[in-house]
Amino acid sequence: MKKILVVDDSSVQRKMIIQIIRKAGFQNETMEAGDGLEAIGVLGENFQDIAVVLCDWNMPNMNGLEFVEGVAQVPAVAAVPVVMVTTEGTAEKIAQAKAANPNLQGYVVKPFTPDQLKEAIAPILALAG
Numbered sequence: 001m002k003k004i005l006v007v008d009d010s011s012v013q014r015k016m017i018i019q020i021i022r023k024a025g026f027q028n029e030t031m032e033a034g035d036g037l038e039a040i041g042v043l044g045e046n047f048q049d050i051a052v053v054l055c056d057w058n059m060p061n062m063n064g065l066e067f068v069e070g071v072a073q074v075p076a077v078a079a080v081p082v083v084m085v086t087t088e089g090t091a092e093k094i095a096q097a098k099a100a101n102p103n104l105q106g107y108v109v110k111p112f113t114p115d116q117l118k119e120a121i122a123p124i125l126a127l128a129g
């Protein structure tokens with residue numbers, strides 16, 4: 001079973017997301033990164049094992065937009081599904097993220113309900129096996 005990579009600069013937010021994943025019944029192992037730069041490292045070493053990346057936008061060092069843009073440009077990791085999980089919920093921001101990474105598979109706006117997150121990742125995990 002592939003893993004879920006949770007990228008957020010707030011450890012509280014990461015814990016909350018992982019708790020929702022568990023309560024939703026997904027048994028995938030989770031990995032964490034505190035910013036885009038760290039996420040690039042984790043993804044680079046584990047991309048074959050990662051089913052989906054849940055990515056915050058506003059983070060230090062490398063933000064989520066820069067991260068998804070970078071991912072889209074590296075053929076080895078470009079196919080890894082990414083779901084943005086962010087307060088940046090305007091149509092303009094969503095369009096900007098989708099332009100940065102055409103493989104963006106979902107967009108969850110904070111604050112979100114457990115069901116919203118579950119619905120965003122369930123179809124991706126079903127395909128990932």
Ligand SMILES: [Mg+2]
Pocket residue numbers: 008009010056057058059
């Ligand atoms: Mg943040």
